[in-house]
Amino acid sequence: MVGIIDETQLFYPLGTRIKIANNYGTVRYVGEVIGHMGTWLGIEWDDGMRGKHNGIVDGKRYFQTQMPTAGSFIRPGKVGPCASLEDAARERYLNYDSSNVDESLIREAQASLQASLFEVVGMDKIARKQSKFEQLSEVSVDETPVNSAGYLKDFTQLTTLNVNHTLIWNWETVASITQQLPSLKNLNLSSNRLVLPSASQIAELEPAFRHLKHINLSSCGFTDWKDVMQTALLWPHIVSLSLQENPLSQLAVVDCKRIFTQLQELDLHRTNLMDFDQVVKLSNITTLRSLNLIENGIEEIKLPDCQPQDKLNIFVSLEKLNLLHNPIWNEAAAFNELDKLPKLNHLCKTPHLKSNFDEMVSKAVGCIAGLQFINKAKVTAGERRGAEYDIWKKYSLEWMQATQQGADALREFCRKHRTYPFLVKKYGSPADFVPGKQVKKSNLIKLSIVHQATGEIWEKKVPRMITVQTLQGLVMKRFRLTDIVPQLCYHDAKHPELVVPLDNNAKTLDFYSVQELDTVLVQ
Numbered sequence: 001m002v003g004i005i006d007e008t009q010l011f012y013p014l015g016t017r018i019k020i021a022n023n024y025g026t027v028r029y030v031g032e033v034i035g036h037m038g039t040w041l042g043i044e045w046d047d048g049m050r051g052k053h054n055g056i057v058d059g060k061r062y063f064q065t066q067m068p069t070a071g072s073f074i075r076p077g078k079v080g081p082c083a084s085l086e087d088a089a090r091e092r093y094l095n096y097d098s099s100n101v102d103e104s105l106i107r108e109a110q111a112s113l114q115a116s117l118f119e120v121v122g123m124d125k126i127a128r129k130q131s132k133f134e135q136l137s138e139v140s141v142d143e144t145p146v147n148s149a150g151y152l153k154d155f156t157q158l159t160t161l162n163v164n165h166t167l168i169w170n171w172e173t174v175a176s177i178t179q180q181l182p183s184l185k186n187l188n189l190s191s192n193r194l195v196l197p198s199a200s201q202i203a204e205l206e207p208a209f210r211h212l213k214h215i216n217l218s219s220c221g222f223t224d225w226k227d228v229m230q231t232a233l234l235w236p237h238i239v240s241l242s243l244q245e246n247p248l249s250q251l252a253v254v255d256c257k258r259i260f261t262q263l264q265e266l267d268l269h270r271t272n273l274m275d276f277d278q279v280v281k282l283s284n285i286t287t288l289r290s291l292n293l294i295e296n297g298i299e300e301i302k303l304p305d306c307q308p309q310d311k312l313n314i315f316v317s318l319e320k321l322n323l324l325h326n327p328i329w330n331e332a333a334a335f336n337e338l339d340k341l342p343k344l345n346h347l348c349k350t351p352h353l354k355s356n357f358d359e360m361v362s363k364a365v366g367c368i369a370g371l372q373f374i375n376k377a378k379v380t381a382g383e384r385r386g387a388e389y390d391i392w393k394k395y396s397l398e399w400m401q402a403t404q405q406g407a408d409a410l411r412e413f414c415r416k417h418r419t420y421p422f423l424v425k426k427y428g429s430p431a432d433f434v435p436g437k438q439v440k441k442s443n444l445i446k447l448s449i450v451h452q453a454t455g456e457i458w459e460k461k462v463p464r465m466i467t468v469q470t471l472q473g474l475v476m477k478r479f480r481l482t483d484i485v486p487q488l489c490y491h492d493a494k495h496p497e498l499v500v501p502l503d504n505n506a507k508t509l510d511f512y513s514v515q516e517l518d519t520v521l522v523q
Contacts, residue, residue, distance in 0.1 A: 008030050008039050008041075008076055009030045009031075011076070012027045012030055012041060012076065012079075013027070014027055014028060014029070014030070015027065015169050015170065015193075015195040016147075016167075016169055017147065017166075017167040017168070017169040017192070017193060018041075018043065018079045018080075018167065019079075019080055019145055019167060020074070020078060020079065020080060023045060023046075023047060023050055024045070024046045024047075024165070024167075024193075025043040025044060025045040025046060025050070026043065026044050026046075026169070026193050027041055027042070027043060028042045028043065028044045028055065028062075028063035028064070028065070028071070029041070029042025029055070029062045029063040030042070031062075033057060033062065033073055034057075034058065034060060035058060036073075038075065039075075039076060040073040040074070040075065041073065041074050041075070041076055041079070042055060042062050042063045042071065042072075042073055043071065043072055043073070043074055044063070044065045044066070044070050044071055045070050045071070045072065046193070046221075047070075048065075048066070048067030048068075048069060048070040049067075049069055049070075050069075050070065050072070051065070051067075051069050051070045051071040051072040052069060052071070052072050053068075053069065053071050053072070054067070054068045054069070054070065054071050055071045057073070080145060081145060082145045082146070082147045082148070082167055083144060083145050083146050083147070083148075084146065084147075084148045084149060084150030085141060085146050085148070085149050085150050085152060085163065085177055086149070086150025086151050086152055087150060088141040088144045088145075088146045089133070089139055089141055089155075092140075092141060092144075093133070093136065093139070094133075133154040133155055134154055134155075134156050134157065135157060136155060136157065136158055137157050137158060137159050137160065138158070138159065138160040138161075138162075139155065139158055139160070139161050139162070140161075140162035140164075141162070141163060141166065142162050142163065142164040142165055142166070142188075143164070143165045143166070144166055145166065145167050146163060146166040146167060146168060147166065147167040147168055147169065147173065148173055148176075149173060149176040149177045149180065151180075152177065152180040152181055153180050155180075155181055156183065157183055158181050158183055158184055159183055159184060159185045159186060160184075160185070160186040160188075161177070161181070161184055161186070161187050161188065162188040163177075163187075163188065163189060163192070164188050164189070164190045164191050164192075164216075165190070165191040165192065166192060167192075168189070168192050168194070169192065169193060169194060169195060170194060170195045170197075171194060171195070171197045171201060171205055171231075171234060172201070172205065174187075174189065174194070175205040175208035175209065175234075176208075178208045178209055178211075178212065179207075179208035182211055183211075184211065184212060185211070185212060185213045185214060186212075186213065186214040186216075187212055187214070187215050187216070188216040189215065189216060189217055189220065190216045190217065190218035190219050190220065190242070190244075191218070191219045191220070192220055193220065193221050194220060194231075196227055196230060196231065197230070197231060197233075197234060202230075202233045202234055205234055206233065206234050206235070206236075209234050209235040209238075210235075210237065212235055212238060213238065213239045213240065214238070214239060214240040214241075214265075215235060215238055215240070215241055215242070216242040217231075217241070217242060217243055217246070218242050218243065218244035218245050218246070218267075219244070219245045219246065220243075220246060221246065222243065222246040222247075222248060223246070223247050223248065224248075225248055225250060225251045225252050226252065228243065228246075228248070229252070229254065229255075229259060232259040232260065233258060233259055236258060236259045236260070236261055237261055237262045238260070238262070238263060239262055239263065239264050239265065240263075240264060240265040240266075241260075241263060241265070241266055241267070242267035242269075243266070243267060243268055243271060244267050244268070244269040244270060244271070244292075245269070245270045245271065246271055247271065247272045248268070248271045248272065248273065249271075249272040249273060249274065249275075249278070250278060251273070251278045251279070251281045251282060252281060253281050253284060254281075254282060254284060254285055256284060256285055256286065260285050260287075260288075261287070262287055263285055263287055263288055264287055264288060264289045264290065264317075265288075265289065265290040265292075266282070266285075266288060266290070266291050266292070267292040268291070268292060268293055268296070269292050269293070269294040269295060269296075269322075270294065270295045270296065271296060272296065272297070273293065273296045273298070274296060274297040274298060274299070275298075276298055276300065276301050276302060277302070279291075279293065280303065280304075280314070282315075283314035283315045284314070285315075286316050286317060287317055288315065288317055288318055289317050289318060289319050289320065290318075290319065290320040290321075290322075291315075291318060291320070291321050291322070292322045293321070293322060293323055293326065294322050294323070294324045294325055294326075294348075295324070295325040295326065296326055297326065297327065298323065298326040298327075298328060299326075299327055299328060299329055300328065300329065300330065300333075300334070301328065301333075301334040301337045301338065302337060303337045303338075303340050303341075304340075305415075306340055308411075308414040308415055308418045308421065309421070311340055311341065311342040312340045312341065312342065313342075314341075315341050315342075315343075315344075316342055316343070317343060318341055318343060318344060319343050319344060319345050319346055320344075320345075320346035320347075321338070321341075321344060321346070321347055321348070322347075322348040323347070323348060323349045323350075324348050324349060324350050325350050326349075326350070327352070327353075328349070328352065329352060331349075331351075331352055331355060331360055331363050331364075332363050332367060333416075335363055335364050335367035335368050336367050336416060336417065336418055338367075338368055339367055339368045339369055339370075339418045339419060340418070343370070344368065344370060344371070345370050345371060345372040345373065346371075346372065346373040346376075347364060347368065347371060347373070347374055347375075348374075348375050348376065349364070349374075349375070358504070361374050361375075361383070361387070362386065362387040362390050362391075363387075363391075364387075365379050365383060365384055365387035365388070366387040366388050366390055366391035366419065366423075367391065367417075367418070367419055368419075369418075369419050369422065382499075382501050385498065385499065385500065386500050386501060386503075388419075388423055388426070388427070389427065389498060389500055389513075391417070391419065391420065391423060392420075392423045392424075392427050392430060393430070393513050395413075395417055395420060396430030398413060398417075399413060399417075399420060399424070399430060400430065400431060427495050427498060428494075428495060442464075442516075443463055443464055443465075444461045444462065444463060444464070445461065445462065445463075445464055445509070445514065445515060445516045445518075446459065446460070446461050446516055446517060447459075447460055447461075447462060447490075447514070447517075447518055447519070447520050448517070448518075448519045448520070449475060449478075449519075449520045449522060450519060450520070450521055450522065451479050451522045452521055452522060452523055453522075454479075456479065458478055458479075460474075460478075462474075462509070463509075464508065464509055464510040464514075465508045465509070465510055466508060466509055467505065467506060467507065467508055468488060468502045468504065468505045468506075468507055468508075468509070468512075469505035469506065471488065471502075471509070471520070472485055472486060472488060472505070475488070475520075475522055479522065486522045486523060487501070487503075487522075487523040488501075488502040488520055488521065488522060488523070489501040489502055489520070489521050489523065490502060490512070490514055490518050490519060490520045490521065491518060491519040491521065492515070492518060493515065493516075493517045493518050493519070494515075499521075500512055502520075
């Protein structure tokens with residue numbers, strides 16, 4: 001029996017990955033189980049509900065699982081066969097079928113192009129190219145029982161490799177793959193469980209990863225940021241790293257002299273980082289340009305304090321921040337904080353439940369001075385003017401009160417509304433905009449409505465609460481416009497350089513702050 005156990009232990013070292021049907025697991029124990037004959041494998045299943053216990057049977061602990069019902073014992077003979085990457089690639093690509101081009105590569109192309117529909121032209125030509133190893137630039141063997149490298153030197157042009165959800169379980173195997181593929185740049189290891197490399201292994205294996213630029217470690221079971229940092233010593237010069245769907249609720253400051261020395265893109269999508277203070281611990285990565293924080297449950301954004309006219313010396317290269325599907329409750333305060341970042345110009349965010357998309361965009365553009373793109377759409381000059389004017393108008397009374405209360409009150413106001421002093425310089429003091437308490441606001445305002453094509457001017461009194469759509473109807477009737485609905489905008493009489501488009505038909509003139517003697521342009 002001892003000989004059989006030794007042989008099984010050699011074939012299934014602790015940490016080995018197995019697959020039975022569609023269930024993946026990790027070998028945590030090899031040996032006898034009291035009261036049961038023969039050799040057993042103790043398995044911790046990825047699906048925490050797949051097993052029967054946590055490694056304890058009849059009061060004796062054989063191994064430990066993270067979930068209470070993730071463990072079970074199986075016979076070694078139940079484990080399916082494994083394959084090398086070489087064999088899996090030959091099976092998938094060498095004997096091509098033009099009706100069955102690799103669907104996983106098509107999915108990856110869809111993702112990279114961010115397209116919901118992706119039409120492949122010349123399928124037979126692509127399939128023939130895929131069948132010749134020396135011509136392949138991309139290979140995908142996802143969800144195959146690959147657990148070793150094999151001979152890979154025929155893949156002379158391979159730049160992208162997908163080994164997602166295979167049975168690769170240690171970095172020695174990964175290194176034996178990458179060192180045979182000197183042209184490899186992109187490596188997808190997602191949904192694999194890899195044993196943490198030791199210091200001696202890191203020193204030995206690190207050269208095999210120096211040519212890699214992008215690594216995907218999504219859903220790899222990382223729960224401790226220290227393990228991520230230790231693993232990252234294998235590839236300290238990586239440019240892009242995905243850690244999506246690893247439950248990393250706590251982070252730590254990175255030693256950028258040892259790891260992430262060239263990191264530009266970091267994906268922390270759905271990693272349980274609910275506290276933005278944890279995210280700030282990454283702010284010393286000076287090369288980081290893009291940070292993905294989608295769907296983390298972040299409710300508030302708070303950055304260190306600095307003077308309103310200054311920027312922070314953190315996240316010094318960060319240009320793109322993705323905050324989609326986070327329940328940030330105070331959007332204006334969050335955007336005000338983000339204005340502290342020196343280079344932020346791309347932002348993705350979902351509106352709060354009590355907000356809407358247009359209001360969110362207006363707040364973001366008005367509060368983040370350098371913002372150029374919101375949800376991948378370029379901010380136009382007109383949108384920027386309108387958003388800045390909305391902010392200038394909204395906080396005008398608070399600004400006036402703060403200026404009257406003294407330096408401390410004004411400093412506190414500027415801390416909460418960082419862009420406001422700039423808006424005052426651009427559009428002037430809002431003193432004339434804030435109405436006196438004793439003045440009763442008239443329900444009617446007199447406008448000059450100018451038909452730009454003909455130069456005709458129509459002096460007209462209209463209600464403040466008239467909608468843009470109703471005003472369009474009056475304009476069409478007055479200027480006899482029958483073929484097209486005119487586009488309207490207005491010049492502020494007190495700030496003639498300000499042109500505000502009236503681009504929402506359901507809003508009123510009062511919403512746009514149209515005042516007495518303003519000029520409406522008919523385009």
